[in-house]
Amino acid sequence: MVDNILLGFQTALSPENLLLCFIGVFVGTVIGLLPGLGSSTGVAVLIPLTLAFEPVSALIMLAGIYYGAQYGGTITSVLISTPGEAASVVTTLDGYQMARQGRAGPALAIAAIGSFVAAIISLVLLGLVAPPMAHFALHFGPPENMAVMVLGFATIISFSGESKLKGLTMAVLGVLIATVGVDPAGGTARFTFDSVSMLSGIPYVQVMIGLFAVGEVMYQIREGAAAPIHARFKDMVISRADISRSKGAILRGSGLGFLLGCLPGAGSTLASFLAYGVEKRVSKRGDEFGSGAIEGVAAPESANNAAANANFIPTLTLGIPGGATTAVLLGAFTIYGIQPGPLLFNQQPALVWGLLASFFIGNVLLLIMNLPMAPVFAQMLRIPYGYMYPLILFTSFVGAYAIDNNFFGVWIVFVFGLVGYVMKRFDLPMAPLVLGLVIGALFEKALVQTSAMGDGNVGIVFTRPISLTVLLLAALFVFGPTLVKRLRGGGGGPPAPGAPPEKPVGAPTDPEESRV
Amino acid sequence: MTAAVRTARAGEVAVFAGLTLLGAGAFLGGLRYGLFTDNDRIGPGMMPAVAGALLCALGAVLTFRCLTGSDGGNEGTSRDQGDGVDILGRTQAERIRHLWIVFCLLLLAILAVAVLGFLVAFGAFVLVVSVYVERRGAITSLAIAVGACVVIYLVFELFLHVPLPTGLLGV
Numbered sequence: 001m002v003d004n005i006l007l008g009f010q011t012a013l014s015p016e017n018l019l020l021c022f023i024g025v026f027v028g029t030v031i032g033l034l035p036g037l038g039s040s041t042g043v044a045v046l047i048p049l050t051l052a053f054e055p056v057s058a059l060i061m062l063a064g065i066y067y068g069a070q071y072g073g074t075i076t077s078v079l080i081s082t083p084g085e086a087a088s089v090v091t092t093l094d095g096y097q098m099a100r101q102g103r104a105g106p107a108l109a110i111a112a113i114g115s116f117v118a119a120i121i122s123l124v125l126l127g128l129v130a131p132p133m134a135h136f137a138l139h140f141g142p143p144e145n146m147a148v149m150v151l152g153f154a155t156i157i158s159f160s161g162e163s164k165l166k167g168l169t170m171a172v173l174g175v176l177i178a179t180v181g182v183d184p185a186g187g188t189a190r191f192t193f194d195s196v197s198m199l200s201g202i203p204y205v206q207v208m209i210g211l212f213a214v215g216e217v218m219y220q221i222r223e224g225a226a227a228p229i230h231a232r233f234k235d236m237v238i239s240r241a242d243i244s245r246s247k248g249a250i251l252r253g254s255g256l257g258f259l260l261g262c263l264p265g266a267g268s269t270l271a272s273f274l275a276y277g278v279e280k281r282v283s284k285r286g287d288e289f290g291s292g293a294i295e296g297v298a299a300p301e302s303a304n305n306a307a308a309n310a311n312f313i314p315t316l317t318l319g320i321p322g323g324a325t326t327a328v329l330l331g332a333f334t335i336y337g338i339q340p341g342p343l344l345f346n347q348q349p350a351l352v353w354g355l356l357a358s359f360f361i362g363n364v365l366l367l368i369m370n371l372p373m374a375p376v377f378a379q380m381l382r383i384p385y386g387y388m389y390p391l392i393l394f395t396s397f398v399g400a401y402a403i404d405n406n407f408f409g410v411w412i413v414f415v416f417g418l419v420g421y422v423m424k425r426f427d428l429p430m431a432p433l434v435l436g437l438v439i440g441a442l443f444e445k446a447l448v449q450t451s452a453m454g455d456g457n458v459g460i461v462f463t464r465p466i467s468l469t470v471l472l473l474a475a476l477f478v479f480g481p482t483l484v485k486r487l488r489g490g491g492g493g494p495p496a497p498g499a500p501p502e503k504p505v506g507a508p509t510d511p512e513e514s515r516v
Numbered sequence: 517m518t519a520a521v522r523t524a525r526a527g528e529v530a531v532f533a534g535l536t537l538l539g540a541g542a543f544l545g546g547l548r549y550g551l552f553t554d555n556d557r558i559g560p561g562m563m564p565a566v567a568g569a570l571l572c573a574l575g576a577v578l579t580f581r582c583l584t585g586s587d588g589g590n591e592g593t594s595r596d597q598g599d600g601v602d603i604l605g606r607t608q609a610e611r612i613r614h615l616w617i618v619f620c621l622l623l624l625a626i627l628a629v630a631v632l633g634f635l636v637a638f639g640a641f642v643l644v645v646s647v648y649v650e651r652r653g654a655i656t657s658l659a660i661a662v663g664a665c666v667v668i669y670l671v672f673e674l675f676l677h678v679p680l681p682t683g684l685l686g687v
Contacts, residue, residue, distance in 0.1 A: 169578060172539075178563075186553065186560055190545070224601070224606055224608075386652055389645075393638075398668055401680065410626055417622075422531060456555065
């Protein structure tokens with residue numbers, strides 16, 4: 001393996017590949033900064049630019065775009081509460097609150113550090129366990145996928161705080177929205193009202209832009225102009241205490257992200273949600289989550305990045321894309337005449353290991369570029385909001401249009417902007433809605449396939465060891481803390497009269513306390 | 517309970533009742549699509565029906581709790597408690613008016629895209645909101661609006677080759 005890693009670095013560190021990796025990371029970051037344009041769109045749009053290169057060089061550049069776009073999305077999630085893709089939604093919960101408290105710099109820095117550590121861990125794991133993990137992933141059929149989605153739903157409890165009922169309601173609403181369009185069972189058009197645009201369903205990226213970007217702007221207009229955020233320089237730079245607090249979150253997030261990233265289809269979104277939920281459960285400062293806890297940024301960002309890397313395991317070894325971006329990259333593989341599969345590691349070691357080494361180099365470049373830049377990006381918040389929000393709206397709507405050059409997306413953003421405003425107005429948490437929307441479609445597909453596998457009997461999900469284990473984990477996630485409290489004799493009932501209620505994660509904070 | 521809190525409460529009830537109705541509609545729609553296929557497998561209506569029924573039930577519980585005040589006696593958030601002015605001296609009533617003006621201007625900009633084109637319609641939106649709603653200097657606002665259009669044009673049209681709608685003016 002050492003020879004392979006050396007070969008990989010030799011390939012990735014050639015001047016040409018290094019330059020292309022840098023260009024990819026830089027361009028990706030710029031694309032990620034544009035609302036709506038996530039890594040998959042960025043990679044898809046820029047594939048034509050790479051056609052003149054050697055396959056390994058082209059893939060290194062595209063992988064750089066992938067990471068860069070993810071980090072660019074993190075910047076907008078933290079600064080203006082506008083996630084570039086579903087995997088960044090969780091980052092807005094604490095990242096944006098940190099920014100409102102004048103701590104955008106540490107939030108962006110810990111995201112870069114967490115991503116970097118996750119990249120190193122996942123690279124080592126990729127080298128060690130890619131083939132066995134690929135075989136393990138082969139045991140994941142529809143029942144197992146369905147169980148993983150149930151585990152994803154179980155995290156809703158972490159995003160709802162005291163108002164679990166509201167969180168659950170929003171998640172169900174998300175699932176319901178996900179049912180719009182052609183059904184995965186027999187191709188029946190559901191709730192489309194004879195609109196051709198609705199046949200492919202409600203696009204969740206545009207929904208996110210509406211909920212988070214437009215909804216937040218409208219809410220801030222109602223709240224009134226606040227003084228621009230002027231933080232001291234030392235608050236803009238990450239401290240040792242911040243890093244020390246985040247260590248565990250980064251390691252746990254990386255491990256969890258890697259595991260979920262190995263599974264075809266589970267992807268980075270589920271990894272980031274689950275990492276946040278687990279961290280909230282295990283952290284000593286779980287009650288600070290949602291109001292600017294740095295662990296709430298570190299865990300999902302690490303998980304997101306580790307999952308992005310691990311997504312390459314099913315992609316490279318099985319030819320099954322791990323997520324949306326790797327699906328686009330799989331298309332690029334075909335264009336360059338590369339056949340992914342179990343033999344790829346043996347037949348084209350320079351390409352595979354060069355690509356894997358470029359993950360590491362790309363993340364080093366991201367760290368070098370963004371660690372010093374984090375306080376600079378944070379200076380954006382000094383701009384008066386009266387100038388900022390029309391521009392946020394402008395870029396949000398252009399971004400929504402640019403995703404698939406369809407004006408339908410613009411209307412989706414407008415409608416869900418209104419929905420987002422109403423949700424913020426009445427303290428309804430948004431993260432469960434996005435989770436329901438993203439997982440709902442995947443869950444239904446797995447449900448339909450499981451039903452077909454069991455000849456109508458979905459109960460087979462309880463008869464297969466892996467799916468049963470995952471379901472037990474989900475049950476443990478939901479009921480575990482209450483059971484532990486009961487066993488310890490601590491009750492677990494409602495809070496004592498007069499005790500301050502737990503705030504829903506992602507719920508608007510009191511402007512007086514959140515503004516610096 | 518102040519008038520503002522009462523209004524917020526009424527709004528909350530309306531939202532939860534709306535969710536209840538939406539859930540009921542989805543449930544009925546799901547039944548119409550069919551819960552199972554002919555060979556007893558999951559049909560196209562199963563997910564909408566289950567999600568609809570759940571939403572209907574949850575919405576009804578939230579509505580009931582809101583009406584009876586058994587939702588912990590939420591008396592509205594801090595923003596509903598008074599008529600505080602922001603740093604620009606705007607009262608809450610003015611801010612709410614601005615909010616709806618921005619929404620209407622946004623709708624107008626979207627509708628105007630077909631005539632003016634994306635860049636002009638949204639450039640004008642940025643200018644009008646900055647000058648009319650936010651009371652910023654006209655020259656600065658114009659510079660920002662034009663600058664934003666140029667940057668968007670360079671990034672989306674020239675670099676990413678996104679064909680933004682040009683409208684009747686061809687811009």
